[in-house]
Amino acid sequence: MKNEVCHVDHKLLKSFMIDCFRASGVPEADAEVCADVLISADLRGIDSHGIGRLKPFYIDRIKAGVQQPVTQVEFVRKGPATAVIDGHAGMAMVVAKTAMQHAVDCAKKYGVGAVAVRNSTHFGMAGYYTLLAASQGCIGFACTNARPAIAPTFSVQNKLGTNPIAVAMPSDEANPFSLDCATSVAQRGKIEYYGRAGKEIPPGWVIDVEGKTRTDTLAILEDLTKSRAALTPIGGIGEEGAGYKGYGLATVVELLSAALQQGYFLSALTGFAPDGSRTPPRIGHFFLALDIESFTDLASFKKTVGDIQRELRAARLAPGHDRIYTAGEKEFIKIEERKRTGIPISPTLQKTLEGLRDEFKLTQYRFPFED
Amino acid sequence: MKNEVCHVDHKLLKSFMIDCFRASGVPEADAEVCADVLISADLRGIDSHGIGRLKPFYIDRIKAGVQQPVTQVEFVRKGPATAVIDGHAGMAMVVAKTAMQHAVDCAKKYGVGAVAVRNSTHFGMAGYYTLLAASQGCIGFACTNARPAIAPTFSVQNKLGTNPIAVAMPSDEANPFSLDCATSVAQRGKIEYYGRAGKEIPPGWVIDVEGKTRTDTLAILEDLTKSRAALTPIGGIGEEGAGYKGYGLATVVELLSAALQQGYFLSALTGFAPDGSRTPPRIGHFFLALDIESFTDLASFKKTVGDIQRELRAARLAPGHDRIYTAGEKEFIKIEERKRTGIPISPTLQKTLEGLRDEFKLTQYRFPFED
Numbered sequence: 001m002k003n004e005v006c007h008v009d010h011k012l013l014k015s016f017m018i019d020c021f022r023a024s025g026v027p028e029a030d031a032e033v034c035a036d037v038l039i040s041a042d043l044r045g046i047d048s049h050g051i052g053r054l055k056p057f058y059i060d061r062i063k064a065g066v067q068q069p070v071t072q073v074e075f076v077r078k079g080p081a082t083a084v085i086d087g088h089a090g091m092a093m094v095v096a097k098t099a100m101q102h103a104v105d106c107a108k109k110y111g112v113g114a115v116a117v118r119n120s121t122h123f124g125m126a127g128y129y130t131l132l133a134a135s136q137g138c139i140g141f142a143c144t145n146a147r148p149a150i151a152p153t154f155s156v157q158n159k160l161g162t163n164p165i166a167v168a169m170p171s172d173e174a175n176p177f178s179l180d181c182a183t184s185v186a187q188r189g190k191i192e193y194y195g196r197a198g199k200e201i202p203p204g205w206v207i208d209v210e211g212k213t214r215t216d217t218l219a220i221l222e223d224l225t226k227s228r229a230a231l232t233p234i235g236g237i238g239e240e241g242a243g244y245k246g247y248g249l250a251t252v253v254e255l256l257s258a259a260l261q262q263g264y265f266l267s268a269l270t271g272f273a274p275d276g277s278r279t280p281p282r283i284g285h286f287f288l289a290l291d292i293e294s295f296t297d298l299a300s301f302k303k304t305v306g307d308i309q310r311e312l313r314a315a316r317l318a319p320g321h322d323r324i325y326t327a328g329e330k331e332f333i334k335i336e337e338r339k340r341t342g343i344p345i346s347p348t349l350q351k352t353l354e355g356l357r358d359e360f361k362l363t364q365y366r367f368p369f370e371d
Numbered sequence: 372m373k374n375e376v377c378h379v380d381h382k383l384l385k386s387f388m389i390d391c392f393r394a395s396g397v398p399e400a401d402a403e404v405c406a407d408v409l410i411s412a413d414l415r416g417i418d419s420h421g422i423g424r425l426k427p428f429y430i431d432r433i434k435a436g437v438q439q440p441v442t443q444v445e446f447v448r449k450g451p452a453t454a455v456i457d458g459h460a461g462m463a464m465v466v467a468k469t470a471m472q473h474a475v476d477c478a479k480k481y482g483v484g485a486v487a488v489r490n491s492t493h494f495g496m497a498g499y500y501t502l503l504a505a506s507q508g509c510i511g512f513a514c515t516n517a518r519p520a521i522a523p524t525f526s527v528q529n530k531l532g533t534n535p536i537a538v539a540m541p542s543d544e545a546n547p548f549s550l551d552c553a554t555s556v557a558q559r560g561k562i563e564y565y566g567r568a569g570k571e572i573p574p575g576w577v578i579d580v581e582g583k584t585r586t587d588t589l590a591i592l593e594d595l596t597k598s599r600a601a602l603t604p605i606g607g608i609g610e611e612g613a614g615y616k617g618y619g620l621a622t623v624v625e626l627l628s629a630a631l632q633q634g635y636f637l638s639a640l641t642g643f644a645p646d647g648s649r650t651p652p653r654i655g656h657f658f659l660a661l662d663i664e665s666f667t668d669l670a671s672f673k674k675t676v677g678d679i680q681r682e683l684r685a686a687r688l689a690p691g692h693d694r695i696y697t698a699g700e701k702e703f704i705k706i707e708e709r710k711r712t713g714i715p716i717s718p719t720l721q722k723t724l725e726g727l728r729d730e731f732k733l734t735q736y737r738f739p740f741e742d
Contacts, residue, residue: 077665077666077667079481079482079662079665079666080451080452080480080481080482081451081452081481081482081483082481082482082483082661082662082665082666084666084667109451110450110451110452110453110481110483111450111451111452111453111485112452112453112481112483112484112485112659113483114482114483114661116666139627139631151686151689152683152684152686152695152697153695153696154688154689154692154694154695154696155683155686155687155688155689155692155695156687156688156689156690157686157687159682159683159686160683165620167623169626169630177622177626179616179619179620179622179623181613181615181616181619182616183616185606185612185613186613202611202612204612207689209687210690211689211690211691211692234605234606234613234616234617235556235605235606235617236612240573241556241573241575241607241612242552242556242557242605244552244696244698245550245552245553245554245605246605246606248550248552248698249536249550249620251548251550251679251680251683251697251698252538252550252698254679255540255548255675255676255679256510258675258679259540259667259672259675259676259679260510260661260663260666260667260672261666261667262667262671262675263675265675265678265679265682266679266682266683267682288483288659290453290485290631291450291453292631294448294450294453295448295450295453295455295487295631295632296448296455296630296631296632296633300633301630301631304626304629304630304633304634304636305626305630307636308622308625308626308629308630308636308637309622311530311636311637311638312523312526312530312531312622312637313523315522315523315526315528315530316526316527316528316580317525317526317527318522318525318526318527318578318582319527319581319582320582321525321526321582323525324523324524324525324526325524325525325615326622327615327618327619327622
């Protein structure tokens with residue numbers, strides 16, 4: 001093993017993840033779903049939500065007993081076009097896929113469907129579920145709360161999760177419109193990336209207990225863990241850059257992820273009890289699907305989406321830039337690239353994957369970085 | 372008349388607006404709705420969306436023939452829980468209220484309802500309609516497109532409207548949760564406020580054709596009109612502050628306001644035809660309501676919303692600040708204040724109101740600023 005990034009075929013990695021999940025007690029069909037969500041993030045270039053999370057977010061938590069490998073999706077309540085699901089701390093990808101599919105099924109019948117989920121775990125990339133809806137002729141909306149990270153405007157304390165909002169809809173182009181963004185300016189994964197590159201982060205991403213922004217990346221990463229620093233909402237610190245808008249949107253996500261389902265929220269999502277013992281993630285999600293053909297014919301809809309995207313991309317360029325993107329476009333380009341080149345696996349992650357392989361005795365796997 | 376701000380009782384102003392609308396041909400019941408939307412904005416401190424718009428946004432456009440005083444709300448299509456409405460360039464407040472009420476009615480039956488509107492005009496403060504839903508035990512969502520204002524990330528051209536997102540939900544506190552924000556960092560009204568105060572605007576609010584931010588308020592106001600400058604999306608210029616997130620959210624609003632309803636979008640919303648003649652605003656809206664009791668009992672929901680808001684407000688304060696707000700709280704405080712003190716009317720607006728009074732021969736009105 002050399003100490004450098006190695007690109008590995010996505011099919012090999014997905015197959016490996018399926019086997020790791022199965023070895024941890026996840027039933028085969030569910031393991032396939034979990035692995036598909038993670039590898040989809042890797043393919044789209046969302047490395048923070050892909051195979052890098054396999055061990056710490058899933059395998060380790062199953063081992064610690066705070067996450068259940070056999071997922072029990074309980075429909076606590078069903079209305080004509082709505083449902084409340086309890087995920088019973090199972091595999092969130094399975095819970096979330098079931099929830100969004102139910103929202104889509106409701107939408108096909110009534111025009112719109114909405115599903116609230118409680119007691120779930122980390123469902124991975126939110127855009128996976130909205131794209132699932134878009135592939136079935138729907139507008140998909142998904143959001144989730146998460147462990148405390150963002151400080152409210154005029155506060156320095158991490159309270160709200162990075163609480164992503166995802167929206168996808170089909171267009172007449174090869175890639176659907178797909179927005180999938182945290183309601184913080186940046187996420188820990190991005191700051192870690194700056195850390196590995198030995199660079200300072202830009203001002204405005206983080207607020208410390210003194211109320212000041214910081215740029216000393218490595219110290220920030222430590223202080224974030226100790227709640228001595230917090231992420232800022234989209235719009236940044238204070239009101240001047242409209243940080244209250246990002247804070248408000250993060251709050252909407254928190255509310256949608258907890259209030260409809262009598263779920264947990266804010267400081268109850270640290271993953272630790274007051275005595276320091278681990279708790280289940282206790283995360284909540286919310287999914288909504290709108291059936292496009294209940295409003296207009298699908299072809300007209302797709303054309304308007306495409307027309308809007310094309311007009312945006314044809315807008316007058318800022319000097320120094322050669323291209324305007326629409327949401328989901330960069331990820332679409334990345335998929336094509338990574339299907340050719342493979343998924344970049346860092347030396348640390350290489351070691352983790354070898355460790356899992358050896359632990360689970362998955363002797364049929366040999367990674368290119370071992371050559 | 373002295374050249375200073377005068378506070379005027381909100382009931383007097385509302386009554387006056389009703390009579391101005393009626394004098395312009397708006398039927399009495401509709402005039403009441405239109406005036407209520409505008410005065411609600413004034414009461415909440417959203418001066419940009421209140422009585423200041425009476426003449427330029429409504430009375431003048433009715434006169435110019437690009438907006439119809441008698442509103443024809445046509446249900447182009449109805450599904451079980453959805454509808455598409457054509458507003459036929461009528462009074463958008465009437466169209467929007469009808470649309471949100473239909474979404475609420477669908478939600479009461481199916482759990483969720485969604486209504487797309489095309490060919491509408493300016494509906495005023497988006498939060499009016501979400502609060503209407505919240506007052507009926509629903510979560511309300513509303514958005515609208517608008518004339519080009521925001522430049523996409525890496526562009527310098529105004530393309531997207533300030534495209535607001537509004538979400539409201541009831542809580543166990545006196546005021547509902549209510550987020551109502553443009554997807555730009557700032558709006559023209561806010562820049563005009565800096566202009567009147569003789570102050571430079573903060574960097575990051577505006578991008579000019581050279582791709583640089585500007586702070587010279589008065590020149591900016593002129594350049595915004597001439598499309599030589601544009602507003603920035605939440606997150607600001609470029610990608611460093613996550614401007615692509617605000618740009619993405621503004622695009623979601625544009626899509627929801629046009630694609631489901633085969634409506635107009637982006638550059639078609641300037642209000643002017645290529646030959647320079649005025650066109651109807653041709654604005655689209657989208658409304659969604661979730662019936663809370665389809666998910667959980669209303670009291671539990673309200674308590675969770677209140678608990679989340681209370682925990683946020685109790686977060687550790689940033690040095691130099693003495694209070695953390697939750698969305699809608701400042702507006703709620705403002706309502707109490709303005710019910711006591713009246714609505715501040717600038718000298719320019721005083722003149723406008725006197726002009727309307729004289730023009731429409733509403734001789735029964737005498738304003739306190741005339742004394």
